[in-house]
Amino acid sequence: MAKVELRNLQKRYGDTVHAVRDVNLEIADGEFFGLLGPSGSGKTSVLRMLAGLEAVSEGDILFDGASVVARSPQERNIAMVFEQNALYPHMTGRQNIAYPLKVRGTPKDEMKRLVDDVAEMLNIAHLIDRKAAQMSGGQQQRVAIARALVRRPNLLCLDEPIAHLDTLLRARLRGELKRLQRALGMTSVIVTHDPVEAMTMTDRLAVMRDGRLQQVGTPDEIHDRPANAFVAQFFGVHSMNLFPFEGLSGPDGRVARCQGQEALLPEMAQRFASADGRLLLGCRPGALRLRRAGEAAPEGALRLPGKVYVAEQIGDEMLVTLQVGELSATALLPERQAFGIDEPVTLTVDAAALYAFDPGSEATLHFGTGGEPGVPLHAAGL
Amino acid sequence: MTRTAWGEAGRHALLIILLLAMLAPLLWLLLTAFKPYEELFRSPPTIWPDAPTLRNFSEGWAIGGGKGIVDSLIVSTLSTAICLVLGFPAAYALARRFPPHGQLSFTILSLRMLPPIVPVIGFYLLYQKLSLFDTYAGLILVYTFMNLPLVVWLLAEFMRQIPRSFEEAARVDGASWFQLFRDVLLPLSLPGVATAGILAMIFAWNEFLFALVLTGDDVITLPKALASFFLFQQPNWGQLGAIGIVAFGPLLLLSYYMQKLLIRSFTITQR
């Protein structure tokens, strides 16, 4: 097990692609760390540099304080679970799991004992004598995890290990991986594009975009106190709603236009407006409420006219997709309600639930419910 | 539509007639192999042998067919083996470190296009100097030269289809270069190795010009053995047919495999 540090890490492919830009991270010994971002954000490049599969363009990687950039994957003693196609198809599960031991010259009986142990742990003892091709995707991935765990590595790298499995299996393996990681206390880094995966499994995670770190923190911190509008939109089961306003005017500056629609702002909003009268507010779908024509809106809330695009009943909840001009927004309502298509409604958000972002840089200026105002991370140098 | 039962049957009939017409010379050679010498030069010829015999096969073996088969086996298996040993690592480098349709691929493949007649004079003079004339080694070297470009190119095309994650897994697992090749790459590319090997083998087995020019009385491969019987005014067609069937008939068993392979590889190349 090791503590891992990334210092000013850069990755360039040729002269044109700058995949990873100046990434600094510290991953504690035994921590389950996530790298989250959309495709092309550079998260996989970071992981592959950690594993030694790709050369570092600039910067340094330290395991327990010692630089490893000049070392090959085998010298770093890391293990990796790949997205797919990682089991050697011509070997049985047992041979696959034993391979890293075999190339290190482990004695036969010890090899057998270690393989049996890890197979037991992952509940795959009954199928490890099959060839990889005779296993289902989930079984293959379990064997791949067993192969990674069989020799206690310094670092376990997981590259979207469950992304291509079906939903049910994904949920189960998510839990299993988390339990295993806790039980073994192994420093682990997982790359994923799925916020739910990152939220449920990791101790801490980094959100990346265009090769840059956006925010580092625990899942709760990132959910409640996103550093900027991108993180707020990307991280969460449902994307955060964002409303850009302009032309702040009226008495006390409480009237503004969003997509050409006139909106009434809560009192707190105006202090986050830019000098040219622009404002960027956000709220989680659960904080958005809908009023029909004639229904009274609560005092001091954000009020914005829109219309229903489609309303979907999901169990006891109501997922309503709305349109404000060209902009689309989502509301998650706790009780069943009938809405007609294109029905005009007023969107309202309690002032306390509103997030505010800098309309230019999109950095968070104010956190809504669940978060207090504070210094956004990027302003502190990240 | 036009695809009626009659149309289908008609097309099958047409195909079978064409097939028989096309194969007629070969079928004739096959029948001739069972005819005794006296029957060979009759005019008009007999279609079915009057007195079918297997003597042509035993005689054909004795007069040089046997030596031809042994020599051809030596030359073609050894040259194929060298091609694979030299070609496998090169194909890996070509597949993983160079662009798919780059200059190097093109140069290697263009060597394959060279007609044998162009270098043969040079080889003849060189072999006289190096005492490689009429030796197994000499012929093995030319056949390796002739087949290596194709082997490298084919293997590289094949390896490009193998996901890189297998190799990366092996590197992470701690395999050395040798272990990576032996435990992972070779087993995964076995079908490609078989394909390239069979093709190299067939080309070496069928090759005539180099054998004709670069060997004398010591090394006599099958095509050369056959050609040498043919110098007589009235060749013994029965023996020729017998040797031809034994020596080249088995290759025809591969034609099912070959058409699959060719169709697949030309489809891939187009993309």
Place this chain on the structure above:
Amino acid sequence: MVASPDNAMLAGSPRRRPADAARRAERRSTWLLLAPAIAFLVVMAVWPFAYLLYASFTSYQLAVPIPIEFVGIDNFTRLLQGERFWSSLGITAIFALVAVPLQIAVGLGLALLINSVARAREFYASLFLIPMMLAPIVVGFAWNLFLNPIYGPLNSALRGMELSPPAWAQSPDWALPTIVLVDIWQWTPLVMVILLAGLRAIPATVFEAARVDGSTPRQTFRNIVLPMLAPYIVVAFVLRFIDSFKVFDVIYILTRGGPGTSTQNLAYYTYDLGFNRFEFGAAGALSIIQLVVLIVGTSLILAAARRGAGGMEGRRS
């Protein structure tokens, strides 16, 4: 961000090395992997070629014990002035420019026919492939026997039908057509298989869409099948064009270049010069001329194919 350029310079220079080292190690392993094959190919290409070049500028004759002299480009000029060179160039051209298009035409017909039946396509494809699987030597034999004017089955059948058939490979008028026919017979299967690959690459929905649109089979062939097969036809043409310079074995068995020089192509002429007359100087020069002809011819064909493809694209859009 403020101090980062300096930081990168200060901290970056020692740290850049690992990446460079990794890249250098990768480059070294690449060349180590390539080296044996490349070295072998280079030696085997360059060494004989040096002899070839040397011979082509000298009076290298094995049969006559005269000293070898440097004769400059004499071999080349003498060849180019000789009638035999031009006639064998013409015969090579007939293989490249007459036999190959015929192979494409017949191969296209066969491929379409095989593709039009619902069952046993692979069975037919396998059997039609047989000629190209056989050693050209055996092909030569089979045809030599089949076409024998006296005891061959074809002529005796034709005589039975009260016809007076020619002596095929032994007749001055028929020898060349016979050899061309055998070449077509042997190599049409390759064209067929390439075009079958092309036909297979056309999605079935294209044909269905054409049928729904009301296109007749002939229109479908002209407007859909042929344009989509065009790249495959080009590939087949280029491959066969290059290979047509290799025709030798069948000539050796069927006609020995005769009667006279009527079936003598560049390859056979080279062989005849070198190994019947032992004029290695001239044979070497002819080898080199042949290589030049092949390279120029192939470049022209490729350029034409590229222009054709460009034109096709233009028409499509």
